[in-house]
Amino acid sequence: MRGRAVVWGIVAGAIVVAGGCATHADRLHRVRTAFHQGDLEAAERFVAEDLEKHPGDAEVLDLDRAVVALSDGRPQEAEQLLRSVRDRFDHLEQESAAEDAWALFTDDQQQAYAGEDYEKVLLRALLAIANLMQDGDDAEAYSLQVAEKQREIVAAALLPDGTNPKAAYQQVALGPYLRGILREQTHRDYDDAARNFATVVSWQPDFLSGKEHLARASGSSHSRRGHGVVHIFALVGHGPCKVVAEEIPSSAALLVADQILSSQLNQTLPPTIASIKVPRVLAAPGVVGGVRVGMAGRLLGQTETLTNVSNLAVAQAAAVHDLAVARAVVRRTVKKSTIYGAKEGLGVQHFSPVALAFDLAGVAWEAAENADTRCWGLLPDTIQVLRVELPAGDHTLTLQAVDRRGVPVGRCLPCSVSVADGRNSYCVVQAPDAGIIGQVLANGP
């Protein structure tokens, strides 16, 4: 009678544990949908609700809040949020032995989210853009931090054998581009500007305007006399998101291994029935391909991709994929060992009902794992730019999102911008599915 109670107790406990929770990807879906359709109010409300229920994920949710705030014409709030996440991510980069160990008994979702490498770099780039929409005083410092962070990430990944899995990372050209345009505006540091534009050309060879920027910074001037420059930054399309992927080959190999060990040892090991789950980054670019900029019925140009966020995220995830699988395999091994140890410790008989209950509990415990799908969900697919030289004075630009074939998407919006002689002005637009959403931000000298 007592034995039966133990069996049911173990099975019930396992079922409770295996119940599982919705992943971040599940919760993010409605936020992304609202945002991409231009419903900023709903997107903000959904993020706030998630934040209330999952305060442990504050960093990743604050990243989404920052994008919504920027889109809604609140660059100061966006900058504050991004700055606080940057500092938290820097803190969380340290290893926590306790958290790592706890994640071995549960899953990676239990660890504090320290951000993906591309997120850490892009948040500094967005900090610079948010700051340019205000006084721009800190934009140069942020743009320096973009380059610094990229160097730091690659340097920290150097292995003792001299190899570096992150050495092949595609770098974010937005950082040197921002620094280039800021240094060019000084009319004094053209050498810095040229150096940074050379970096842009080398990192993003398909950014065709890069060569023009480099040529101008190397031998010409910022703009003609009596003219200034408007830089338009467009955050275009759907950014990448993470989904749960099952690692079938690794799961099958682990199942074979448990069977071999079970036949060799005193006790059986819980069989690997629940497959190993790891996060996979998915690119979902959306329909918008760029933003056309016009003035007084005349087309001035179309924004061009400077940083392909989706490609960057997919490539970086691929570079560290094996590590994620290895961590999942180690977790399974720890769980199987714990069940084994418990059975040995309690002197459970081989193939007894209690042993079966333990194995069932082990299977349920393993099935309770989920992949960590936390990510910055409201990033764009691409960050695009356009440089337009205009006479000094006040101008009204027209901005129209277009799809990849050049067909207009959504409404055409005006943008009033003030241009000063020899100075930069800036515009920021966000254009996911519904064309341009939220407010068009503009800031002049």
Next chain:
Amino acid sequence: MDRRQFLLRALAQLPTAAVISLGAGCRGQRQFARIMQPGEETMMGSHQAGAETFEPLVHEAVSKLLARHAGQPIQQVSFQESVETLPPPPSAKRICFVGVENKSAEEIGDFKDQLYETIDQRILESQVFQPLNRRFVDAGLRDTRLRPDQLFVPENMRAFAAHMEQQGQPLDYLLYATVTSGTTRENREYQRDYQLTLEMVEIQSGAYDKQSAELSKGYHPSRLSRWKAAHQAGQQ
């Protein structure tokens, strides 16, 4: 020990190690800071030039330039002295410090503006020259759309000087600083020679002066190789 026992022990130790790690602790404070005392040795940039390189370069190059142009011995000024300076004597020549150009192999990042300000400050403190305010210089470059490297063409130089005079900022000299480097590699170690050059042109006559300072720095892949290099240098 048979294979079964070995497997058994290995399996039993895994969760134990994980449980021990659980109690091992959390993240601590990662960043610490302190005020460095005047005269304290500056940190050594392990991958590129930093204060340890640029401070002596600026000190030497500016001192040489000022010494050559001073009618009397140069008043030595330390880096940490107060920024308050006496107004320059009426005879002081007006100099336009155009900027610092980085032609070295390294990105000097935020050091560039620091270099400009340090050189400008030292020239101001010397009272040999009276430097133009940087904001006037920047406005002049913006208004004329002349690049700093174009100012050394006589026609451009005259046009720039005329513009500055119109703005109430007449000038006698143009000053330009350039950072360059040369790298010598020996397997995984390398030596980088840094040079700061100050070029000065008198607007009226076109007379040209140039002073430079050099500093060599060795980069080593390990503490041991750095110690060996330092030890060998000490023996010579």
